[in-house]
Amino acid sequence: MNGFFAGDLAGIAGTTVGALVTIGVWSYLAGERRVFGWAQHLLAGLATGYLVLISLREVLIPRLVQPLLADPTANLVLWPAVLLVAAMIAARWLPRGVVAVPVALLIAGTAAFALGGAVVGTLLPQLAASLLPAGANPGGLIDALVGLVVTALVVVAFLHGTRSGRLGAAAAGTGRWLLVGGLGGWLGFLLVSRLALLVERLRFILVDWLGLGR
Amino acid sequence: MRRSLPTALVVVVGLLLLLDFVVVNPSLAALAGTLLEYIVLIAAAAAITGALALGLRQVGLLRHGGEARSGPLLVLGGMAVMLIAGFYPGSSGATDPAVRWLVAALLMPLVAALFGLLFFFLLGAAQRGLRLRSRETTVMLLAACAALVLLLPLGGIVGAWLAGASSWALAVPIGGVFRGLLIGIAIATAISAARILLAVDGASDD
Amino acid sequence: MTEATPEGDPQIESEVKESEAGPMRRRAPASLRSRAGWPVLAPFALLALLAVAVVLPNLAPPLSLANPDRTAVTGFRAALGTLPDDPLVLVAFDADFGTYPEISYATRSALAELADSGASLAFVSYSPEGRALAAAELDRLQRSGVPADRLLDLGYRSGVEAGLVQSVTSIVPEAASGPLAGRVRAQGGGIDAFDAALIVGGSDLGPRIWIEQVATRIPQLPLVAIAPTVLRPELEPYLASGQLEGLLGTLRDGVAYGGDNGTAPDRPPSALAMLLGMLVGIGVLVEAAGGRLAAALSSLPGRRR
Numbered sequence: 001m002n003g004f005f006a007g008d009l010a011g012i013a014g015t016t017v018g019a020l021v022t023i024g025v026w027s028y029l030a031g032e033r034r035v036f037g038w039a040q041h042l043l044a045g046l047a048t049g050y051l052v053l054i055s056l057r058e059v060l061i062p063r064l065v066q067p068l069l070a071d072p073t074a075n076l077v078l079w080p081a082v083l084l085v086a087a088m089i090a091a092r093w094l095p096r097g098v099v100a101v102p103v104a105l106l107i108a109g110t111a112a113f114a115l116g117g118a119v120v121g122t123l124l125p126q127l128a129a130s131l132l133p134a135g136a137n138p139g140g141l142i143d144a145l146v147g148l149v150v151t152a153l154v155v156v157a158f159l160h161g162t163r164s165g166r167l168g169a170a171a172a173g174t175g176r177w178l179l180v181g182g183l184g185g186w187l188g189f190l191l192v193s194r195l196a197l198l199v200e201r202l203r204f205i206l207v208d209w210l211g212l213g214r
Numbered sequence: 215m216r217r218s219l220p221t222a223l224v225v226v227v228g229l230l231l232l233l234d235f236v237v238v239n240p241s242l243a244a245l246a247g248t249l250l251e252y253i254v255l256i257a258a259a260a261a262i263t264g265a266l267a268l269g270l271r272q273v274g275l276l277r278h279g280g281e282a283r284s285g286p287l288l289v290l291g292g293m294a295v296m297l298i299a300g301f302y303p304g305s306s307g308a309t310d311p312a313v314r315w316l317v318a319a320l321l322m323p324l325v326a327a328l329f330g331l332l333f334f335f336l337l338g339a340a341q342r343g344l345r346l347r348s349r350e351t352t353v354m355l356l357a358a359c360a361a362l363v364l365l366l367p368l369g370g371i372v373g374a375w376l377a378g379a380s381s382w383a384l385a386v387p388i389g390g391v392f393r394g395l396l397i398g399i400a401i402a403t404a405i406s407a408a409r410i411l412l413a414v415d416g417a418s419d420d
Numbered sequence: 421m422t423e424a425t426p427e428g429d430p431q432i433e434s435e436v437k438e439s440e441a442g443p444m445r446r447r448a449p450a451s452l453r454s455r456a457g458w459p460v461l462a463p464f465a466l467l468a469l470l471a472v473a474v475v476l477p478n479l480a481p482p483l484s485l486a487n488p489d490r491t492a493v494t495g496f497r498a499a500l501g502t503l504p505d506d507p508l509v510l511v512a513f514d515a516d517f518g519t520y521p522e523i524s525y526a527t528r529s530a531l532a533e534l535a536d537s538g539a540s541l542a543f544v545s546y547s548p549e550g551r552a553l554a555a556a557e558l559d560r561l562q563r564s565g566v567p568a569d570r571l572l573d574l575g576y577r578s579g580v581e582a583g584l585v586q587s588v589t590s591i592v593p594e595a596a597s598g599p600l601a602g603r604v605r606a607q608g609g610g611i612d613a614f615d616a617a618l619i620v621g622g623s624d625l626g627p628r629i630w631i632e633q634v635a636t637r638i639p640q641l642p643l644v645a646i647a648p649t650v651l652r653p654e655l656e657p658y659l660a661s662g663q664l665e666g667l668l669g670t671l672r673d674g675v676a677y678g679g680d681n682g683t684a685p686d687r688p689p690s691a692l693a694m695l696l697g698m699l700v701g702i703g704v705l706v707e708a709a710g711g712r713l714a715a716a717l718s719s720l721p722g723r724r725r
Contacts, residue, residue: 003524003686004318004556006563010311014319021320025327029334029463041285043324044268045292046316050308051548052265052293053300057307058551058576059258062595063251077248081255088259092267097219102256104220107410108228109253113581115407116235117632121663123400126393129661143382147390154394159401175394177353182391184354185383186653188361189670191336193522193650195697196671198330199689200521202467202474204323213475235637243589250586254579261578309555309573317552325517325549334463337701341708348712355709362702365649367672367691369484377489377672384656393657 019209022201060085154179221413228411269293361388466700473693485691486679487672493680495659496666496673499644500534503615507539508603510591510614512630513557514550515622519648525686526646526674527620531557534618535566540600542614544574544591546583547623551576572600580625584633587611612638621647627655631663646674 005011021039028036064085067075084102091099130151132144156168157175206212227249234246272286279286299305299312307313340358343351364380367373408414487493503509511531515523534541543558545551558573575593577583589610592601607613611634619627627645635643644666647655652669659667668674675688 003528003560004314004322010315014315017319018323021323022327022330025324026331026467028331029467038284038288039324039327041288042292042320043328045289045294046296046321046324047292047548048265048268048289049293049296049300050313050317050321050552051261053296053313054308054548054551054576055258055261055578057300058593059578060255060262062593064255067594077251081252084252085255085259088256089262089266091263092270100218100220101223102259104223105227105249105253106256106260108224108226109231109250109579109582111224111407111410112228112231112235113585113633114403115411116232117581117629117636118400118403118407120235120636121632122396122628123404125661125663126397126400126657129657130393130397143386147386147393150387150390151394151397154391155397158394158398178387178391179395180350180353181357182388182395182653184357185361185388185391186650187336187340187354187358188365189652190650191333191358191362191701192365192671192694192698193519193648194329194333194336195694195701196522196649196689197326197518198333199470199474199693199697201323201327201330202471202693203689206471206475213477247586247589250579250582253582254577254586257579257582308551308576309558314552314556314559318556321552322517322520326521329518333697333701334466337704340705344708344712348716352709352712352716355705356713359702359705359709362698362705365670365672366698367483367485367694369482369488373482373484374488377487381489381491384653385660388653389656389660392653393660396654396657 015204015209019205022205150178154182225411225413232411265293466697469696469700470693473696474690476690476692483691483695485672485688485694486676487670488676490676490680492666492668492670492673493677496530496644496668496677497680499642499666500530500616502642503537503539505538507534507537507615508600508607508613509534509539509541510611510617511541511543511554512617512619513543513545513554514547514625515553515620516547516549517553519622519650520553522648522671523620523622523646523668523674525671525678525688526668527557528560528686529674529678530618530646530668531561532564535561535570540570540572540603541566542572542574542591542600542604544587545576546578546580546625548576549623550620550625553620569599572596572598572604581629581633584625584629585637588634588637612641614641616642616644619643619645619647621645621651626651627658627664627667631658635663645669 005014024035025039064081068078087098088102130148153171153175156171157179160172231246234242272289275286276283299316300307340355364376543554545554574591591611592604592609604613619630621627642665645664646668649670655667655669658664668677
């Protein structure tokens with residue numbers, strides 16, 4: 001990616017390797033499976049290696065190993081963490097009941113934060129924002145009204161299991177079509193996003209690597 | 215419903231963290247802080263667990279695999295190269311020049327090139343989807359088409375009009391749909407999380 | 421209206437079989453082969469077209485990648501404009517490798533503007549990819565001349581939401597040293613020590629999670645975000661509700677922002693290439709959906725007679 005390399009030899013080598021890797025991945029378009037497969041495997045290896053690297057060097061070593069090695073008695077609260085971390089890492093070889101303890105902590109944290117965040121961070125503020133603004137001009141009021149109707153119908157469609165009667169069914173059906181249209185709009189944004197990446201990669205190969213059109 | 219230590223842990227720890235979110239209390243905050251530290255450390259350990267599983271699987275494939283050994287070799291090689299760059303004596307880890315070079319020369323281009331390919335695949339998928347589920351897909355593709363037109367990078371009067379229309383579409387119809395989606399997802403998330411925390415359906419049972 | 425169903429259609433059945441076989445076992449995506457108007461050379465023709473457009477200078481003034489509607493840029497700049505002198509800005513770097521090229525122009529412009537205005541920048545990441553990109557951007561900023569004592573690397577925090585919530589009260593690692601780390605510690609050591617947070621999103625751990633987990637705990641902290649186009653619709657409700665104070669959420673807004681402030685370190689992407697690619701996309705979608713629509717209309721009862 002441009003901007004991440006200096007103009008030295010390592011930078012030139014990095015740009016060349018990056019360009020060749022890009023061409024290798026794109027060879028899939030020509031039906032070349034082997035190079036594409038190699039690229040996928042290399043990606044999996046590098047990404048996993050990086051994850052291990054930062055998990056060890058930036059989390060486990062500085063926050064668990066080093067404090068305990070420096071002063072084992074001053075950090076008593078970390079000793080249970082040693083057991084939990086060991087149980088997690090050795091999950092493959094330990095009984096299910098032992099591994100379930102650290103997993104339970106992860107699930108508890110995820111559920112608690114999801115619940116609090118969804119209600120206080122999204123549900124309540126978005127319900128409040130759906131209301132019609134006071135003192136808006138006629139144009140703004142119409143927009144807000146349209147937005148409110150669209151939102152309400154989509155929510156009804158989303159929670160379709162709770163609808164009752166023909167009116168509810170009709171509202172849910174309309175909401176479903178609005179949802180489909182909204183997701184279509186999002187697909188348009190997604191296409192632009194992916195096109196931007198394609199153009200950037202081409203620029204990397206042609207301008208940064210080959211030096212064309214500089 | 216089977217009750218067990220993990221279920222009890224989920225309920226107690228989850229409710230405690232939730233309580234700490236709504237109540238300001240120093241003792242509770244200290245306890246929640248310790249639990250948070252454990253969760254953060256366990257999450258880092260989980261990453262290593264996953265890497266171990268992947269590594270062992272690749273070693274197994276290498277031992278018993280037939281001709282296709284290049285894949286496992288590349289996975290293990292990639293892991294090894296990154297770990298050597300991050301752990302050689304004197305390495306500064308994620309900020310080390312060797313690690314940064316591997317990331318910028320290999321990791322980023324690999325992923326960016328894959329994502330770039332998605333433009334072709336999305337268009338192909340749109341065409342195929344049309345044959346499988348026509349009415350919904352037709353509406354979806356027409357909406358996508360409209361969004362693309364509104365986002366065209368044009369200047370002048372036409373460009374200004376398209377940009378204005380694009381902002382309106384984002385704020386009113388698309389914004390309304392996504393607000394509805396966010397509200398719906400928030401309700402569904404809250405219900406699922408509450409069921410886990412209250413052990414209603416044994417989702418967290420051992 | 422008659423609806424096409426997958427059953428009994430040999431073409432579709434073959435596609436389903438292909439998709440079940442997985443991408444590794446296919447020669448090339450079915451859609452790229454000589455069926456349904458996608459001749460085998462079409463992707464290469466498009467690549468060649470885009471390549472020519474990328475190399476050519478932006479020819480015509482009617483083309484403008486910068487969004488003529490400056491609402492987003494104005495809002496983003498206004499949010500950063502309220503910062504005090506010598507502000508302390510937390511850069512939450514959680515972009516991903518796949519989408520970062522799209523937002524790198526806006527991100528680098530914003531970082532350059534903040535650095536020029538005298539802000540001190542602290543980088544933190546909650547995703548591995550974000551951490552890799554943050555390390556690369558920190559190095560780039562140092563090479564571009566931003567004083568080292570105005571940059572702080574807070575590293576990677578695991579645990580996703582748990583790591584984020586923990587950062588609310590404690591974000592500085594034990595090993596971090598220097599005047600900037602000391603300043604953050606002196607002001608409490610958590611996220612509330614900062615005057616604003618700039619969220620560079622892209623992965624799952626983006627602006628939405630920040631709003632849900634951080635803004636609910638520190639409501640006075642201004643949150644501004646830079647995100648790829650694909651996240652723009654999802655973030656619109658948060659922008660409208662004021663939970664997000666500023667957002668550069670499309671390539672066009674990013675280019676408008678970088679062009680306006682004049683601090684963009686890179687050349688913006690090619691407007692001509694984007695236009696050509698989008699026109700091709702529109703053409704393919706119209707051909708696909710339009711054909712289906714025409715077939716549906718012609719099969720209406722009134723038209724059959």
